[in-house]
Amino acid sequence: xxxxxxxxxxxxxxxxxxxxxxxxxxxxxxxxxxxxxxxxxxxxxxxxxxxxxxxxxxxxxxxxxxxxxxxxxxxxxxxxxxxxxxxxxxxxxxxxxxxxxxxxxxxxxxxxxxxxxxxxxxxxxxxxxxxxxxxxxxxxxxxxxxxxxxxxxxxxxxxxxxxxxxxxxxxxxxxxxxxxxxxxxxxxxxxxxxxxxxxxxxxxxxxxxxxxxxxxxxxxxxxxxxxxxxxxxxxxxxxxxxxxxxxxxxxxxxxxxxxxxxxxxxxxxxxxxxxxxxxxxxxxxxxxxxxxxxxxxxxxxxxxxxxxxxxxxxxxxxxxxxxxxxxxxxxxxxxxxxxxxxxxxxxxxxxxxxxxxxxxxxxxxxxxxxxxxxxxxxxxxxxxxxxxxxxxxxxxxxxxxxxxxxxxxxxxxxxxxxxxxxxxxxxxxxxxxxxxxxxxxxxxxxxxxxxxxxxxxxxxxxxxxxxxxxxxxxxxxxxxxxxxxxxxxxxxxxxxxxxxxxxxxxxxxxxxxxxxxxxxxx
RNA sequence: GGCGAAGUAGCUCAGCUGGUUAGAGCGGUGGAAUCAUAAUCCAUAGGUCGGGGGUUCAAGUCCCUCCUUCGCUACCA
Numbered sequence: 001x002x003x004x005x006x007x008x009x010x011x012x013x014x015x016x017x018x019x020x021x022x023x024x025x026x027x028x029x030x031x032x033x034x035x036x037x038x039x040x041x042x043x044x045x046x047x048x049x050x051x052x053x054x055x056x057x058x059x060x061x062x063x064x065x066x067x068x069x070x071x072x073x074x075x076x077x078x079x080x081x082x083x084x085x086x087x088x089x090x091x092x093x094x095x096x097x098x099x100x101x102x103x104x105x106x107x108x109x110x111x112x113x114x115x116x117x118x119x120x121x122x123x124x125x126x127x128x129x130x131x132x133x134x135x136x137x138x139x140x141x142x143x144x145x146x147x148x149x150x151x152x153x154x155x156x157x158x159x160x161x162x163x164x165x166x167x168x169x170x171x172x173x174x175x176x177x178x179x180x181x182x183x184x185x186x187x188x189x190x191x192x193x194x195x196x197x198x199x200x201x202x203x204x205x206x207x208x209x210x211x212x213x214x215x216x217x218x219x220x221x222x223x224x225x226x227x228x229x230x231x232x233x234x235x236x237x238x239x240x241x242x243x244x245x246x247x248x249x250x251x252x253x254x255x256x257x258x259x260x261x262x263x264x265x266x267x268x269x270x271x272x273x274x275x276x277x278x279x280x281x282x283x284x285x286x287x288x289x290x291x292x293x294x295x296x297x298x299x300x301x302x303x304x305x306x307x308x309x310x311x312x313x314x315x316x317x318x319x320x321x322x323x324x325x326x327x328x329x330x331x332x333x334x335x336x337x338x339x340x341x342x343x344x345x346x347x348x349x350x351x352x353x354x355x356x357x358x359x360x361x362x363x364x365x366x367x368x369x370x371x372x373x374x375x376x377x378x379x380x381x382x383x384x385x386x387x388x389x390x391x392x393x394x395x396x397x398x399x400x401x402x403x404x405x406x407x408x409x410x411x412x413x414x415x416x417x418x419x420x421x422x423x424x425x426x427x428x429x430x431x432x433x434x435x436x437x438x439x440x441x442x443x444x445x446x447x448x449x450x451x452x453x454x455x456x457x458x459x460x461x462x463x464x465x466x467x468x469x470x471x472x473x474x475x476x477x478x479x480x481x482x483x484x485x486x487x488x489x490x491x492x493x494x495x496x497x498x499x500x501x502x503x504x505x506x507x508x509x510x511x512x513x514x515x516x517x518x519x520x521x522x
Numbered sequence: 523g524g525c526g527a528a529g530u531a532g533c534u535c536a537g538c539u540g541g542u543u544a545g546a547g548c549g550g551u552g553g554a555a556u557c558a559u560a561a562u563c564c565a566u567a568g569g570u571c572g573g574g575g576g577u578u579c580a581a582g583u584c585c586c587u588c589c590u591u592c593g594c595u596a597c598c599a
Binding site (some may be wrong): 015041050053054055056058070122130132133134158167188189190191192194196197200202203205206207227228229232252262264265266270273285329335337342345346348349352353354356357358359360361362363364365367368375410415416417420423424426427428431432435467505507509510511 | 525526527534535536542544546548554555556557558561562563564573591593594595596597598599
């Protein structure tokens with residue numbers, strides 16, 4: 001039985017259409033999930049939408065829609081995005097589903113049974129306009145001493161009945177857990193922030209609201225709905241069966257890793273583990289907070305008008321080009337910068353010029369000089385074995401090690417080095433010249449290249465699944481070879497001896513044109 | 523204000539526990555080649571490693587200080 005691997009993205013809040021940040025997270029998580037499958041693990045990959053809470057309600061009202069309808073519509077965009085970007089999810093969950101409500105109420109009851117919930121009053125400066133509480137320190141003084149929110153709206157001291165979670169009780173347990181599990185929070189910068197935050201002391205958390213009703217009803221307090229985060233985080237377990245004692249649930253929980261944005265690290269590294277501890281459930285093994293994508297080094301925002309639609313980018317440059325760019329160019333865990341020029345430059349240099357051209361020139365030579373039949377190997381010389389060793393080590397060791405560590409950009413850097421080595425090898429061996437002087441040697445050279453290219457395509461499957469698969473299809477590489485364990489096995493000769501014949505090769509990594517200047521997305 | 527991260531070639535960045543002439547990709551320059559998506563290969567570019575001070579036989583790599591940028595500093599999500 002293969003080892004389980006459970007991975008999730010954050011559950012997106014769909015009060016708007018998906019933006020590039022959602023796409024980035026989905027793509028990165030997908031690459032990891034695909035990699036783990038190619039390592040032979042039994043993967044569960046979950047994403048979804050977190051549809052409760054005040055903002056959904058407000059957004060729907062502003063649009064003159066029923067909240068439910070807005071949720072349905074918005075959620076569908078996220079699902080569509082997954083489909084378009086080749087995100088290999090196993091399950092798309094919605095917090096509005098009946099099962100999820102049941103799960104959220106189940107975890108609530110567990111917190112209650114643990115004695116960690118109590119009814120009290122939540123008091124604070126409340127802005128009716130914003131429908132939000134603000135801390136005293138955030139307020140400014142307006143005319144006539146009127147206190148104002150950061151948005152400039154008037155606030156009033158308000159008292160609301162609320163259920164509280166004894167977060168303070170978990171201060172020490174959390175700190176101990178962080179200490180005992182140094183990889184629980186990554187990258188380190190996020191861990192440091194979290195540890196400092198918890199060391200600074202935890203206050204109990206208000207976990208129910210009475211000011212609106214778009215949410216999961218609190219068991220026994222029907223006028224309360226659960227705090228959105230409590231319900232949203234529960235998705236990670238409801239998606240695989242909780243509270244039912246299913247085989248899937250037993251197999252996949254605790255999750256191997258939650259991939260989330262750096263802005264919601266606290267919810268996942270403080271609240272979520274505390275809830276789980278209280279509920280008597282195991283904690284996820286890791287929470288990884290990735291960085292943000294910046295547009296030409298600037299934060300994207302609606303007011304700046306530089307928000308990018310990921311669907312548009314995928315259409316403009318191609319899904320795999322977009323995926324490759326994001327995973328190669330952005331160091332996972334750090335912020336990254338995006339621009340059309342950067343995508344075009346990177347993709348052309350790496351995919352079109354280096355790898356795509358390598359495949360094209362090699363397959364063309366085989367097609368023309370060998371009638372498409374895979375050339376025979378007649379003894380490797382030192383150059384051949386050096387290349388095979390380098391590519392073999394890269395594909396079987398270096399790249400998996402980096403991917404395993406969620407360092408996709410470094411894995412791809414190794415990948416490119418191997419691609420460079422192949423191109424250098426082609427130039428030195430010059431098979432087009434050998435055609436006349438030593439046809440047998442030419443065959444060996446082309447066979448060597450064929451093997452290397454196939455291995456490199458396999459290593460690229462998690463990143464650019466569509467085009468890598470097409471390339472492997474063109475090359476006739478059997479499906480059972482397309483994983484990290486079998487890539488280095490002895491599959492070439494059997495394939496060649498099966499008289500597999502390649503067709504005229506078709507370029508799979510086109511050079512991109514710079515999009516016409518139409519100013520920035522303003 | 524407090525805590526933390528970062529400032530390395532034109533650009534984007536690697537440089538772990540201090541140790542030969544500071545690295546890569548892209549760009550630029552000069553060659554080679556012509557199988558291939560005008561793609562490739564080879565060579566090269568002399569950057570006070572933010573400023574200053576210190577520890578050490580030896581510092582981009584440790585300590586202090588200053589400058590700059592950024593993140594966190596709880597209940598919208």
